[in-house]
Amino acid sequence: MEAIIGTVSRAARGATKKAIATQRNALFYSANREGLPLPMLRTIFLLIACQLLGEIVHRLTGLALPGSVIGMILLIAWLALVPRERPTLTVVTGWLTAHLAVMFVPAAVGLIDEGAALKADGVGLVVATVVSTVLTMAVTALVFRWALNRFGPYDPVDTEADTAA
């Protein structure tokens, strides 16, 4: 959860940091002539519109790809095409990802009705989850390292700071 925030704050170094601070102030302290904090509303609209479009694509194609994931891909395209929204998006999505954990609590409480499944398959679930997690991490790390060595040369120390905008 802090992961994303970390990325954002890392990505937000320098000039962008200033832009974000300005945007944050605009979000919370100022308003346009009608008295509405416009940048935030527009960003929320953008996120929800991307998700809605994603759901429409999901329904039209019948793919099991969730609407929100299609929406994420649409938003990447938007970020690439429209520079204007980038700073506000960084703030709003940073807030959302910082609070991701609390959002799946209601779903996790649904375990209340899954007692039978847990009883029947509890051991298998624990073994499969532990082995799969460890194996996935090992395979990913080894393939990444192999590809770095095989298809290099890449800069040995990754110091280049990426920017949010």
Add this chain to the structure above:
Amino acid sequence: MTDLLTTSLFWLAVTLGVFEATDTVSKRSGRHPLLHPVLWSTPVLIALLLWTGTPYETYQQATFPISFLLGPAVVGFAVPIWAQRARIRRLAVPIVLALGAGAITSIVSAVGILALFGAPREVLASIAPRATTTPVAMAIAGQLGGVPALAAVIVLFAGVIGAMFATPLLNLLKVRDYRARGFAVGVAAHGIGAARAFQVDSTAGALASLGMALNAATTAALLSILALLV
């Protein structure tokens, strides 16, 4: 008075209150993976539902305003991917190969092992998206005929395991490059792993959140292709 027990007002207050309490404990522990707030607020809330005799459906409807935010939050993963586009271009080959290998390993090993235990299809569908971040796993599990709640808890558990084993495992494998280490932790153990990676090294953390976001899309895409075939 007891009619409050069916309202959003009551259950939102209780859910946020319980979460804040467990989150404070987690913060005080320096974010120990075993003290992850969801791991502890879930049983407390289940106990409260049982104690008040509230059916889960009532609770689910009452807390909809919280769950609704998951969708826009997943859409928002676009931002860290976009922010690291220069790095993605630079490391395109390792990222693509490691991501593909990791996503396939995760799905095949999790479903394969659980199938050996003779688990039914809906449980297999719940573990298939194990490596993705919780909201994506819940959405995928639901679409494959699995149980979103089960998927949420499996994913959380995987994150805790990944965060605890990351350093000893990667040391054992002698993987010293922080980009490889971070990316592997993000692909295998999503946000909880990425939080751990950030504690160790900022490059590892950035690669971990990249791995998490990219794997959410990759595993979702792989499983939707698989769903078409099976």
